[in-house]
Amino acid sequence: MEESTAGGRTITLKDLASELGIHPSTVSRILHSGSEVARGAASVATAERVRELARKRGYSPDPQAAGLRTRRTHLMGVIVPRLSDLVLAIMYEGIDEAAAELGYSTFVMNSRDEPEEQRRKTESMLARRVDGLIIGDAHLDSGLLRELASRKVPFVLMNRRVPGFPSATCDDVLGGELVADHLWGMGHRDVAVIAGEPYASTAVDRTAGFVDRWRALGGKIPPDAVVWSRFDTGGGREAAETILAHGNSHPTALFAVNDFAAIGAMGALRSHGLGVGRDVAVVGFNDTSLAAELPIPLSSVRSPMLDIGRTAVQLLKGVLDGREVESIRLKPVLCVRESSAFRTPV
Amino acid sequence: MEESTAGGRTITLKDLASELGIHPSTVSRILHSGSEVARGAASVATAERVRELARKRGYSPDPQAAGLRTRRTHLMGVIVPRLSDLVLAIMYEGIDEAAAELGYSTFVMNSRDEPEEQRRKTESMLARRVDGLIIGDAHLDSGLLRELASRKVPFVLMNRRVPGFPSATCDDVLGGELVADHLWGMGHRDVAVIAGEPYASTAVDRTAGFVDRWRALGGKIPPDAVVWSRFDTGGGREAAETILAHGNSHPTALFAVNDFAAIGAMGALRSHGLGVGRDVAVVGFNDTSLAAELPIPLSSVRSPMLDIGRTAVQLLKGVLDGREVESIRLKPVLCVRESSAFRTPV
DNA sequence: CGCACTTACCCAATCGATTGGGTTGTTGGC
DNA sequence: GCCAACAACCCAATCGATTGGGTAAGTGCG
Numbered sequence: 001m002e003e004s005t006a007g008g009r010t011i012t013l014k015d016l017a018s019e020l021g022i023h024p025s026t027v028s029r030i031l032h033s034g035s036e037v038a039r040g041a042a043s044v045a046t047a048e049r050v051r052e053l054a055r056k057r058g059y060s061p062d063p064q065a066a067g068l069r070t071r072r073t074h075l076m077g078v079i080v081p082r083l084s085d086l087v088l089a090i091m092y093e094g095i096d097e098a099a100a101e102l103g104y105s106t107f108v109m110n111s112r113d114e115p116e117e118q119r120r121k122t123e124s125m126l127a128r129r130v131d132g133l134i135i136g137d138a139h140l141d142s143g144l145l146r147e148l149a150s151r152k153v154p155f156v157l158m159n160r161r162v163p164g165f166p167s168a169t170c171d172d173v174l175g176g177e178l179v180a181d182h183l184w185g186m187g188h189r190d191v192a193v194i195a196g197e198p199y200a201s202t203a204v205d206r207t208a209g210f211v212d213r214w215r216a217l218g219g220k221i222p223p224d225a226v227v228w229s230r231f232d233t234g235g236g237r238e239a240a241e242t243i244l245a246h247g248n249s250h251p252t253a254l255f256a257v258n259d260f261a262a263i264g265a266m267g268a269l270r271s272h273g274l275g276v277g278r279d280v281a282v283v284g285f286n287d288t289s290l291a292a293e294l295p296i297p298l299s300s301v302r303s304p305m306l307d308i309g310r311t312a313v314q315l316l317k318g319v320l321d322g323r324e325v326e327s328i329r330l331k332p333v334l335c336v337r338e339s340s341a342f343r344t345p346v
Numbered sequence: 347m348e349e350s351t352a353g354g355r356t357i358t359l360k361d362l363a364s365e366l367g368i369h370p371s372t373v374s375r376i377l378h379s380g381s382e383v384a385r386g387a388a389s390v391a392t393a394e395r396v397r398e399l400a401r402k403r404g405y406s407p408d409p410q411a412a413g414l415r416t417r418r419t420h421l422m423g424v425i426v427p428r429l430s431d432l433v434l435a436i437m438y439e440g441i442d443e444a445a446a447e448l449g450y451s452t453f454v455m456n457s458r459d460e461p462e463e464q465r466r467k468t469e470s471m472l473a474r475r476v477d478g479l480i481i482g483d484a485h486l487d488s489g490l491l492r493e494l495a496s497r498k499v500p501f502v503l504m505n506r507r508v509p510g511f512p513s514a515t516c517d518d519v520l521g522g523e524l525v526a527d528h529l530w531g532m533g534h535r536d537v538a539v540i541a542g543e544p545y546a547s548t549a550v551d552r553t554a555g556f557v558d559r560w561r562a563l564g565g566k567i568p569p570d571a572v573v574w575s576r577f578d579t580g581g582g583r584e585a586a587e588t589i590l591a592h593g594n595s596h597p598t599a600l601f602a603v604n605d606f607a608a609i610g611a612m613g614a615l616r617s618h619g620l621g622v623g624r625d626v627a628v629v630g631f632n633d634t635s636l637a638a639e640l641p642i643p644l645s646s647v648r649s650p651m652l653d654i655g656r657t658a659v660q661l662l663k664g665v666l667d668g669r670e671v672e673s674i675r676l677k678p679v680l681c682v683r684e685s686s687a688f689r690t691p692v
Numbered sequence: 693c694g695c696a697c698t699t700a701c702c703c704a705a706t707c708g709a710t711t712g713g714g715t716t717g718t719t720g721g722c
Numbered sequence: 723g724c725c726a727a728c729a730a731c732c733c734a735a736t737c738g739a740t741t742g743g744g745t746a747a748g749t750g751c752g
Contacts, residue, residue, distance in 0.1 A: 010738095012737090012738055012739085013738065013739060013740095014738075014739095022700095022701075022702085023701070023702045023703075024702095024738085024739080024740095025701085025702070025703080025704095025739090025740075025741075026700080026701060026702075028738095028739060028740060028741085029701095029740090029741085032739090032740080040698090040699075040700080041699095041700075041701075042699090042700060042701070043699075043700060043701090046700080046701090060472075060473040061738080061739070062414070062475060062737085062738050062739070063473070063474060063475065064410045064411075064413045064414045064419065064475060064737085064738075064739095065410075065414050065707090065737070065738035065739045065740085066738075066739050066740075067410045067707090067739090068408070068410045068411050068414055068706090068707045068708065068709095068737090068738080068739080068740095069706070069707050069738085069739050069740045069741085070707085070739080070740070071707075073410065082439070083429060083435050083438060083439060084432060084435040084436050084439055086430060086432065086435075089429050089430040089432075089435050090430050092429060093428070093429060093430055093456060096454075096455065096456065100470075105453060105470075105474055106453075107451060107452075107453065108442075108454065109442065110439060110442065124446075124451075126406075127406040127409070128409060128451055129408060129409065129410060232635075233635065233636075233639045263636075263639055264639065266641065267639055267641070270641060289578075289579065290579075290609075290636065293579045293609055293610065293613055294640075294641070295612065295613070295616060295640070295641045295642070296641070356708095358707095358708055358709085359708065359709060359710095360708075360709095368730095368731075368732085369731065369732050369733075370708085370709080370710095371709090371710075371711075371731085371732070371733080371734095372730080372731060372732075374708095374709060374710060374711085375710090375711085375731095378709090378710080386728095386729075386730080387729095387730075387731080388729090388730060388731070389729075389730060389731090392730080392731090407708080407709070408707085408708050408709070409709095410707085410708075410709095411707070411708035411709045411710085411737090412708075412709050412710075413709090413737090414707090414708080414709080414710095414736090414737045414738065414739095415708080415709050415710045415711085415736070415737050416709080416710070416737085417737075
């Protein structure tokens, strides 16, 4: 790698061609397809000379020009609620890795989960002529997806699913069930759920998985034991306050559909003088790197965030290649830690 | 906004032009510059007709084509150690906002702080023809920056600084000083520093600010009280273990140059039976959203992460406009919380 | 020896926007 | 009434890569 921008000027196909005394189109064909097109385009010797010179000059094709001609930018647009949400950040890392392996670059944008922003950011991505979109902030009731589909914009969902569209998600229902089995098994009979935002399938599915399994096990969950909330610590704290405000007894276990909400809930419990993992069990979701590091390590459902991102890229590639793709739900695993490791007498 | 991709086909300048019976170049001039060039290019009436039609058809210029011609992509490349580091994620949000306001889009990539990756990602950005780079993972000893400068690649640093290059950072030296003042004021005399990675100016400056001020106050810091470490919880834990292993006494206060390291250190203290905020004070850096939410809220130096990102964009814009730019250091503020709120008798 | 095939290339149009340089038609000044 | 100075446009080249369609030289074979 000598210099990719020799002397300030960028090397073009034409430069290579004229230096070798052949036509740019020939150079293009040689450099373009590993061997398919290159085969009939030039002699082995010429091909080698071209490749050699390209390497020496540090030639890199101008994606602008190529894209203009081919109508493909090799760009994937990614929309997430916010990148400062660790969960999405990790999924994005998976995306970026997988995309790079396929020769794609990615754009990310934050929608802050606001419909208006989702629209704006989507349009902005399309204006940038991305080849396709990975949507990580889908709302269950959004008309945007249907509109995009009818406009034939290639896209897949990630993290959250919406029936009818291809998605790469965690099997959130299963995740909720795992927590129900665990808490039930530890002898808990009085539980509450910090359920997240009702427009997100992650929240809905985790909650439904938990509640349905709980009832199947013979447990009861009164309606006011399920509290919808924001996904952040503040939301978790408020939800926990609401739960603790009901009546004079408190549940012996809380399931928060998100680690941050769980952390907020732990704070609320503490300030009510309740010992996490002693008086009240708490289980979170996603197993973010913090869960295990907390003073009282948090039990959490580990979702394969990196793989969800990678899978989303595979799916989108499939869509871009015109294949029919199926939604994929990756299996989560429950990690039990101190916050829910005590047994309650039945 | 009717449709930006009407009937599957994208609207081009030529489409607009032919529909209005005028030349594409005229349309371009009208749509291009708000009024400067547009003034002499067409009558007010025509200009209005063009703008109206453009709006109706949802015309959006093809950045590929424009970029090809103008040699500017309106793309800024951003390189960070990792986006799943909350600090960088927030800076990136600042970047993306500010860039969008200026009509730029941004690419992010993770270098994992590995020199090899830094190089690779940088080249990858340049291959994408970004107009300039915002480098958030600069190493103090890196030759890469000098090389980029000699290649005349427009770039600015963010988060970490390196003398000789424009950067947008927190005033980390001041941050360290604030912590020294605080801990000294609370009566601590035996302290240790979890110093971070020695190749990062953030770590070096925060440590130097602390140590120099501490000594100026008349305190002593033996060499083995400064332990270099990774920036994550694991690194903080290990560093704390090292500190606690020295001799039979322990310091009464720890300054970790990063919240995550501080959290790791808190864990180590706990497992040594030491009460955070009671036996040992702990202060972190950055005041990430977690600091205040921890069971024992963590004192931390609040750095203006969002503004650092925004400032980096301003700087890069300056560089791109050919202006001379000065490095900017934004002032941090110390947030004292329970973890360091107790007074030690001198 | 001649003709069909290859092989190894070259030509030129094209993608969509931009821009330096025209070309009309009209108005104003003297 | 004539020329300069606009106003309002049009023309065509250009950016760099791609690609459908040549073409000339060489090879094989009957």
